[in-house]
Amino acid sequence: MINEEEVRYIADLASLKLSKKEVEMFSKQLSDIVDYVEKLDELDTKDIVPTAYTIPVKNVFREDKVKGSLSLEKVLKNAPEKQADQFRVPKIIEED
Amino acid sequence: MKLYKCSLTELKNMIEEKRVKLQDIHESISYRTTSTDPKIKAYVNKNEAYNIDELDQKDYKDTYLKGLPIAIKDNISIEDINTTCSSKMLEEYIPPYNATVVEKIKEAGGIITGKTNMDEYAMGSSTENSAFFPTVNPWGKNRVPGGSSGGSAAAVAAGMVPVSLGSDTGGSIRQPASFCGVVGLKPTYGAVSRYGLVAFASSLDQIGPLARNVEDIALMMNVITGRDEKDSTCVNREYPDFTEYLKNDVTDMKIGIPDQYFDIEFDQEVRESVLNAVEKLKKAGAKIERVSLTGAEYALAAYYIIATAEASSNLARYDGVRYGLRAAGADNLEKMFTETRQQGFGEEVKRRIMLGTYVLSSGYYDDFYLKAQKVRTLIKNDFDQLFADYDLILSPTTPTTAFKIGEKRDPLKMYAADIFTVPVNIAGIPAISVPCGFDQKGLPIGLQLMGAHFKEEKLIQAAFSLEKILNLDIKYPALK
Amino acid sequence: MDDKYETIIGLEVHAQLDTESKIFCSCSTEFGSEPNTNTCPVCLGLPGTLPVLNKKAVDYLIITGLALNCEIASYSKFDRKNYFYPDLPKAYQISQFDLPLAKNGYIKVETEEGIHRIGITRIHLEEDAGKLIHEGSIDQSSGSLVDYNRTGVPLAEIVSEPDIRTPEQAREYLNYLKKTLEYLKVSDCNMEEGSLRCDANISLRLHGNKKFGTKVELKNMNSFKAIEKALAYEQKRQRKMLENDKKIVQETRTWDESKSKTISMRGKEEANDYRYFPEPDLVPLEIDERWKKDIEDRLPELPAVKRKRFIDEYNLPEYDADVITDSRDLADFFEDSVSEYKDAKVVSNWIMGEFLRLINEEKMAIEDTKITGQLLAKMLKMIDQDVISSKIAKTVFEEIFYTGKDPEEIVKEKGLKQISDQDELESLVEKIIDENPSVIEDIKNGKDKAVGYLVGQVMKETKGKANPQMVNKMFKEKIK
Structure with a gap:
């Protein structure tokens, strides 16, 4: 069961603003999904090594060489707000 | 014969033999799209950047694709063309670079006709999650085309383009291919570069082709596979010429039928159609045996942990700072972040971000994510063991044929549509969906063949044979 | 404390x-x-x-x-x-x-x-x-x-x-690092440019206690001095x-x-x-x-080892060894010089004196200077061979520092060669004796130190080029 307080905590971690209705809905739906995925407990995985990579590849590198960067025009083309060739963001107030 | 109805291979041959002008092909395709797409809504954005009149003057003589048309799912980056992922978040975003597959297609002389509709950020199985509009299945106007590559499947099925590219994280190529009566292949993880594919779940995503026949799939695989120095997970190896495997021969091919998959409750007509195909393969000389495999429901459970966890991280970058939507009026950073993400993402995307964030959050990692990664090991080992003895494993692609638009509201029910396709992504193996019949409503049924890592050629050979054996008369869907 | x-x-x-x-x-x-x-x-x-x-x-x-x-x-x-x-x-x-x-x-x-x-x-x-x-x-x-x-x-x-017990140890740890x-x-470890940054955790506990006290994290210290000061402040505050x-x-x-x-x-x-x-x-x-071995082979001699070796091998005082091994470039410069000029202390004096003075004045990096160990050694030999005086050597040194020219060439070009010609010096000495009768009187009355004044006059006359030892000897002989 994922209660509404937990939903709000998760939303906070995910930087998502949720309406009260969404909080209620996600509390129910996420609980249902989590109930479903708990099916995995039926499998014995005690001595199993987790798989993060399905391909047997290791040590992929690039050389330490500088190649051209993007033109400033292209860097900033999609910027919602820019100033002095930089991306502008609203003030960072850190609330208690 | 109308040119738009021709396959990519047929068009390629005609061009090579100078039986047709490139211009005529594109005109036919364009005409078909103009008349059909308003009903299907497969495209989010048609590429207006190329001029059909100028095509013949360009020299595609020595290229592999000869200037022929290809549609691309809207989560694959093309320089200077909007890449929206069918999300409000990226509606205005214009990438300054090309995905590696786009580079490869351009080098091969392919012409990109446009970007196809999809479930937002590839999250969904119906293309109803597009923030712009749902795409309609050409086989029934109240039916979904499947998803998330619904636009790519529908465009091919409706004859708007001979081939397209989709992406497949849990079935997003194969399931819409099945629903739309076309062929779709999800390559081995690492066979095709992901550079430029907007990430949903990085350890599962693969780009792959959709076409109206297996031959075209082989052709496209020749173009898109191969090492890319921009993608560390793209494997450095030699790929065969896949068209060499277009042989009508399944003699002595060993194909496993997993009991656990057929024990699942699913549509009877789908079951009969798939089993009928199995009988025909047997008659053609294939050795078919029942095998045992970890239940697909476990793969589905692991999938919804791994995919959402990775997605929650991959989709965190949409914060309104550098590109894409920014919520208007937010007077501080925190508000700007949370409101941008509230306004930019649709409900399904939010749900998955929430789930993914939850399973990774402090105290839950071991219970969910780690556990899912361990189950992933079990599933992968299972497949590996089977493939030591079997060439292929066969199952339905989907439990049902195309469902009605608006029919599935409950997320868990929607997720269950991926039950047969998801294990493939979890194990990183390749799989192909080929049409194997129709239900009584006239909706296409798909059959899935799964292969060992980097054994796409076997999939192509068996699928090509099956196509010949079944010899389905796939008419162009009526749409009227 | x-x-x-x-x-x-x-x-x-x-x-x-x-x-x-x-x-x-x-x-x-x-x-x-x-x-x-x-x-x-x-x-x-x-x-x-x-x-x-x-x-x-x-x-x-x-x-x-x-x-x-x-x-x-x-x-x-x-x-x-x-x-x-x-x-x-x-x-x-x-x-x-x-x-x-x-x-x-x-x-x-x-x-x-x-x-x-x-x-x-x-x-x-x-x-x-x-x-x-x-x-x-x-x-x-x-x-x-x-x-x-x-x-x-x-x-x-x-x-x-958490092994550091005092702010001084913290500073020494950072210096070492x-x-x-x-x-x-x-790393160039430039704190001003942010290429080295340091956060600290500090807590207090009663002596003998095994359990750590509640820790406080300190941030935004922009120099080693600031770190030491912040830790000392925090130590006091917590106590x-x-x-x-x-x-x-x-x-x-x-x-x-x-x-x-x-x-x-x-x-x-x-x-x-x-x-x-x-x-x-x-x-x-x-x-x-x-x-690992490849990299191990590239591991240079580390500061503490080098310091000890400089003391043992070259008989350098600890202070000199500290200063000279403070940077690898400085230590290399020293060893290059010493390989061709055996009196390590003389080399050390020149490095700690003239060389570091110029480095500090010019705010230069050692690697950017033009002088080499070989050139310094050559110049020191010229002093020993009375080709130039120690005083003139400072001028020569500066010239080498800025231009990287051979000291012999500098001496030749600028006419800085020491005057050691007996006749030339004698006539100068006699001239000065003639011009300073009262000083001569003083010396005769036992004020030996006034010889220095006379030598200075000769040096002034020759712009420092006269061999001071010879001049000194001549005065003493002539004024007996």
Whole structure:
């Protein structure tokens, strides 16, 4: 069961603003999904090594060489707000 | 014969033999799209950047694709063309670079006709999650085309383009291919570069082709596979010429039928159609045996942990700072972040971000994510063991044929549509969906063949044979 | 300094690794470029882009680990650390969580209280974030500007064990670390440019207590001096609180240089739930013995070893050895000179005197000077052979320093050769005797020191070129 307080905590971690209705809905739906995925407990995985990579590849590198960067025009083309060739963001107030 | 109805291979041959002008092909395709797409809504954005009149003057003589048309799912980056992922978040975003597959297609002389509709950020199985509009299945106007590559499947099925590219994280190529009566292949993880594919779940995503026949799939695989120095997970190896495997021969091919998959409750007509195909393969000389495999429901459970966890991280970058939507009026950073993400993402995307964030959050990692990664090991080992003895494993692609638009509201029910396709992504193996019949409503049924890592050629050979054996008369869907 | 409480300090150092290109893309790492000019789709975190690891960054981390007596991991991987901030384009930092490249090292530092061993918990590789410039102060700012040039510069995070007991030890630890990284030439350790940054954890406990007290994290110290001062301040503050039975709050405090105090950042810190998970876009690292050995072979002599050798081998006083081994370039310069001019103390005097004076005056890096050890040795031999006087040698030295010219050539060009011709000097000496009868009188009356004045007059006349020993002798003989 994922209660509404937990939903709000998760939303906070995910930087998502949720309406009260969404909080209620996600509390129910996420609980249902989590109930479903708990099916995995039926499998014995005690001595199993987790798989993060399905391909047997290791040590992929690039050389330490500088190649051209993007033109400033292209860097900033999609910027919602820019100033002095930089991306502008609203003030960072850190609330208690 | 109308040119738009021709396959990519047929068009390629005609061009090579100078039986047709490139211009005529594109005109036919364009005409078909103009008349059909308003009903299907497969495209989010048609590429207006190329001029059909100028095509013949360009020299595609020595290229592999000869200037022929290809549609691309809207989560694959093309320089200077909007890449929206069918999300409000990226509606205005214009990438300054090309995905590696786009580079490869351009080098091969392919012409990109446009970007196809999809479930937002590839999250969904119906293309109803597009923030712009749902795409309609050409086989029934109240039916979904499947998803998330619904636009790519529908465009091919409706004859708007001979081939397209989709992406497949849990079935997003194969399931819409099945629903739309076309062929779709999800390559081995690492066979095709992901550079430029907007990430949903990085350890599962693969780009792959959709076409109206297996031959075209082989052709496209020749173009898109191969090492890319921009993608560390793209494997450095030699790929065969896949068209060499277009042989009508399944003699002595060993194909496993997993009991656990057929024990699942699913549509009877789908079951009969798939089993009928199995009988025909047997008659053609294939050795078919029942095998045992970890239940697909476990793969589905692991999938919804791994995919959402990775997605929650991959989709965190949409914060309104550098590109894409920014919520208007937010007077501080925190508000700007949370409101941008509230306004930019649709409900399904939010749900998955929430789930993914939850399973990774402090105290839950071991219970969910780690556990899912361990189950992933079990599933992968299972497949590996089977493939030591079997060439292929066969199952339905989907439990049902195309469902009605608006029919599935409950997320868990929607997720269950991926039950047969998801294990493939979890194990990183390749799989192909080929049409194997129709239900009584006239909706296409798909059959899935799964292969060992980097054994796409076997999939192509068996699928090509099956196509010949079944010899389905796939008419162009009526749409009227 | 205090018997009741023991101070426990741990340090977290971030050192920028001095590679040409960034850790995951080919953008330049150059400091001071125009904002956002060293950025590309990868380091801007544009949708669809992927990281590819810079091998040199891994090599640099391994050599650092070896120099700090760490175990090098045979298997390592990268993880994502998820948090939102405008300077972090992907909203996750690619870092290393449970499998750092190096761990379990130590260094030994010397303070007045003796030699102290400080453990190094781990060293891991990660990417740097961008830079935020606030309009006005952070509290009153109406907005901030983001420059992503620094995003993706490779960082080594070096975490110490809580083995440090005094602020002095902390300073010595940092000095040692800085010197080592400079010797390895893996980081320029420039705190002003932010290429070396340090956070500290500090707590107090009663002597004999096994349990650690509540720790406070200190940030924003911009020099080693600031770190020492902040730790001393915090030590005092916490002691006072404990003595008054007040509870220490676990928090982050920032060092305010202007007020010389630490200030609580409470409420400005989010709960740290970083949701680490393995970075699926990068493949694991396997460091075999051969790779390790290759790097081991490249390990230079480290400062402490070199210092001891300089004392033993060259009979240098400890002070000289300290100064000269402070930088690898300086030590190399010294050894180059000594290989051709055997009196090490004379070489040391010139290096500590004239050479460092010019370096400091010009604010130059040693590697940018034109002088070589061979040239210095040659000049010193010219002094010994009375070709030039020690005084003139200073002029010659400066000339070599700026131009890198051969001292012989300089002496020839500028006519700086010492006058040692008996006849020429005698006539000069006689001239001075004639001009200074009263001084001669004084000397005859026993004021021997006045000879020096006369020698000075000859030197002045010859612009320093006269051989002072010869002149001195002549005066003494003639005035008897």
